[in-house]
Amino acid sequence: MNFTDLGLSASLLKAIEDVGYTTPTPIQEEVIPEVLNGHDIFGVAQTGTGKTASFVLPMLEKLSKGRAKARMPRSLILEPTRELAMQVAENFEHYGKNSKLNLALLIGGESFVDQQKKLERGVDVLIATPGRLMDLFERGKILLTDVQMFVIDEADRMLDMGFIPDIEKISSLLPKKRQTLLFSATMPAEIKKLSSKYLNNPKEVIVSPQSTTASTIVQKFIHVAASEKRRALRQIIESEKIPSAIIFCNRKKDVDFLEKSMTGYGYLAGALHGDMAQSARNQVLQAFKDEKIKFLIASDVAARGIDIDKLPYVFNFDVPLQAEDYVHRIGRTGRAGNIGHAFILISKADEKNFQNILKIAGGALEEVKLDESFSVDQAKTLPQKKAPVRGKSPGRPQKTPPQEKAPSPQRPPNPPQPRVQKQSEEPKGPIIGFGDDLPSFMR
Structure with a gap:
């Protein structure tokens, strides 16, 4: 099967071709047609299977018609970490380069002001981490009543990081009539329970055994x-x-x-x-x-x-x-x-x-x-030099790793020096707590 068999538009197919792909992965082959048909999805797939494109491509297709209103995104993708959110945003930029859809990325560590400006211009695709999304919602900077598609990505990771209460809160703010896609690399009981609570008669797609390593x-x-x-x-x-x-x-x-x-x-x-x-x-x-x-x-x-x-x-x-x-x-x-x-x-x-x-x-x-x-x-013993980017955490003192120094010439130990005791002035008056006599170690 090729991407041309999945019902995607010519502009999307051109973007996929430019990225260098011609054949969909198993999860893309199963998920994309179901999303285009309006079904909720419960997808289980390990990392590296092309899961992100399985929801990015049909979302771009479905949102190609219509226009976003100020502060009212048309779709929402929740990610557990900033890195994952940025990776999904890169996918949208690659595959959506021929579309006119607007994208906003709401993650911690970035300017509130810049994110608010994007929301005010209208956003078709909103990618966010739960914490930053709730911050902006509580400030009255975003409304979630126009979300048509809701994606919960890396649900098992959300569970590990304690984000399930945030997901429940965010879900309650969304329209009841929406399309929901939930993806997870594993399927613990808690994730299965979450899917039954928020998905409406979903299509279940499992493309790899639970918690297995890739054969490549x-x-x-x-x-x-x-x-x-x-x-x-x-x-x-x-x-x-x-x-x-x-x-x-x-x-x-x-x-x-x-x-x-x-x-x-x-x-x-x-x-x-x-x-x-x-x-x-x-x-x-x-x-x-x-x-x-x-x-x-x-x-x-x-x-x-x-x-x-x-x-x-x-x-x-x-x-x-x-x-x-x-x-x-x-x-x-x-x-x-x-x-x-x-x-x-x-x-x-x-x-x-x-x-x-x-x-x-x-x-x-x-x-x-x-x-x-x-x-x-x-081992390499090149002259010590700084890498172009050290990536050190600002304000954190750096410790020397124990027993890890590059080889250096041995020097004979310095002979011990006689200890010279520094003379100090006699205290004026008694020292409270010691009586009238000052201990020798304080002289």
Whole structure:
């Protein structure tokens, strides 16, 4: 089947062709005709399956007629994170370039004034995170009574982040007569309950088994002591001649530690995590896409919502606490039919979480043995320099990673110096709390 068989207009087909696609993915093939026919959708698909285009394309088609009123968007797409919202906005810009539809992106970290101005001009497609949308609604800057299409994207992630009460509140503000599309990578009981509450006789589309890894990704794991993970990471990069990669850590402070370590060894690295200002996050992402940064050290804020064309490698420097997060992390590679590679570094403390990942990946994971003769001196030791974008969080002090300094000449220790006690004036009068005698350590 081709896109020409799905009932899309000539202008949309031209935009799809310009992007470089001719054949729809399974979820696009099933969802697009149902959306065009007005059905509600409950879609379950893992990352990298083309799910975003499955609702972007029919929405552009259905909204091509009509005009938005001031502060009254005609459609609403809810995303759990700013990165996901920005990715969906990019899809609309690519596929909707031949249309006259207006788009607004409501996310935190951006100017309220600029967002309000867009809403006042009239918006056909509104993409928002729940928090910023509710802020603007409570200020009286937006009305939701004209929404014809409502998309809840990454519903399982919304559940994890505690956004379900916000979704319920937002749903109550929308017209009862509307078309609702709900998408999730997994189908826990809570998401199934949510779909039955807000979808009207939906078409259920499940295109992949729940919580499975893509067959286009070559997955490997390495057992290594926790203290040796950074050295092991450099060894793999050098031995495999890895040109670029996203490297995931569990904690924000570890993202900063690893970014500083990589930069210290001459790698062009940048950090990305939730404590950074949105402008800094945008800058780092753009630098990575432009290949000014080769290694993006990230928290799970990047596990969903980052779409890098033909990204070859992903590393799990830390084993994710939830097996589903592993699926989303490695899903940044091996997209659109391309072959990707994923490595996971496992210390003794990671074994329990790793066993949960094995249940999802099955026999897809292959063990790799490290070369014990590899030394720190064999890693890159280029002159230290700053990457074009460091991506540091404003105002956050940077800590030096423990035991992670580039090799330097040894210097003999300085001989101990005799301690000279500084003389001080005699106190005037008794010291309250000590009687008449001043202790020696305070003299």
